[in-house]
Amino acid sequence: xxxxxxxxxxxxxxxxxxxxxxxxxxxxxxxxxxxxxxxxxxxxxxxxxxxxxxxxxxxxxxxxxxxxxxxxxxxxxxxxxxxxxxxxxxxxxxxxxxxxxxxxxxxxxxxxxxxxxxxxxxxxxxxxxxxxxxxxxxxxxxxxxxxxxxxxxxxxxxxxxxxxxxxxxxxxxxxxxxxxxxxxxxxxxxxxxxxxxxxxxxxxxxxxxxxx
Ligand code: FE2
Numbered sequence: 001x002x003x004x005x006x007x008x009x010x011x012x013x014x015x016x017x018x019x020x021x022x023x024x025x026x027x028x029x030x031x032x033x034x035x036x037x038x039x040x041x042x043x044x045x046x047x048x049x050x051x052x053x054x055x056x057x058x059x060x061x062x063x064x065x066x067x068x069x070x071x072x073x074x075x076x077x078x079x080x081x082x083x084x085x086x087x088x089x090x091x092x093x094x095x096x097x098x099x100x101x102x103x104x105x106x107x108x109x110x111x112x113x114x115x116x117x118x119x120x121x122x123x124x125x126x127x128x129x130x131x132x133x134x135x136x137x138x139x140x141x142x143x144x145x146x147x148x149x150x151x152x153x154x155x156x157x158x159x160x161x162x163x164x165x166x167x168x169x170x171x172x173x174x175x176x177x178x179x180x181x182x183x184x185x186x187x188x189x190x191x192x193x194x195x196x197x198x199x200x201x202x203x204x205x206x207x208x209x210x211x212x
Contacts, residue, residue: 002042002049004035005078005207013086017179022167027081030163034073041067052206053147060148072143075206076125076157079145082204083156085186095155095191102135112137113158114177120160126177128156128190130197153197154204155190 007027012020042049045067049055052075059068091099091106103109109128117126120139129136129152136152139160146152158164158180165176189204196203 001039002035002052002074003207004032005081007081009084009086014084014184017168017176017183018084018165019168022164025167026159026163027077031074031077034070034077038067038070038074041070050208056145056147069143072145072147075147076143076145076159078206079154079204080125080157080159082189083158083186084180084184085189086184088183088185089187091187091190093191095187095194098130098133098135098194109135109137110178110181113181114174117158117160117177118174123161125157126160127154129154130194133198153193155193155197156185 004027007023011023011027014023018026038055039049041047042055045064047055047058047067052071055071056068056075058064059071090096096106099106099109103112113126113128116137116139120126120141122141124139124141125145126139127137127146129138129146129149131151131153135155140146145157146154158177160173165173169176169179192201193203195201
């Protein structure tokens with residue numbers, strides 16, 4: 001059984017950008033449902049539930065859409081929770097230097113990230129990723145993530161599905177993304193992922209499940 005990871009902060013810790021109500025819906029209903037369906041499919045299909053990254057990659061390779069969507073969405077949300085913190089600090093060190101080198105600075109990165117998210121049609125995810133040293137902003141559709149993008153390591157992700165922001169911002173995805181980028185980004189987590197992209201650390205992995 002894959003677990004539903006708990007939030008690393010209180011449900012109301014990200015308010016007002018993301019309200020307590022949204023966090024309860026998002027984590028306890030949406031994320032929980034993806035994990036529940038994932039576990040049903042894993043059981044039905046006799047798949048080992050010990051490595052979600054492998055499940056995502058194999059489901060993509062074997063074109064098992066339902067398994068891929070639920071496995072990837074379980075992974076994406078767990079990663080997304082860690083990309084946020086109520087005690088956000090600016091990027092520092094190598095990551096800050098890379099942001100300056102590849103985008104011109106944090107303001108230009110924010111503009112690229114917000115524009116990518118606003119321009120993304122319908123549901124999906126907007127990412128800051130690294131290909132080796134080089135930073136990139138990109139978006140993916142529906143549940144797709146970077147586990148199937150060879151050579152790309154995710155540093156940050158923001159959820160573009162309406163359930164992530166509609167209760168708090170209605171249709172204003174831009175306002176949500178700007179507030180998210182300004183107030184909630186966990187740059188320490190992004191820096192660890194940037195180390196992983198350069199072979200200096202292990203990348204994030206979904207929590208190891210407890211034995212069924
Ligand atoms: Fe979501």
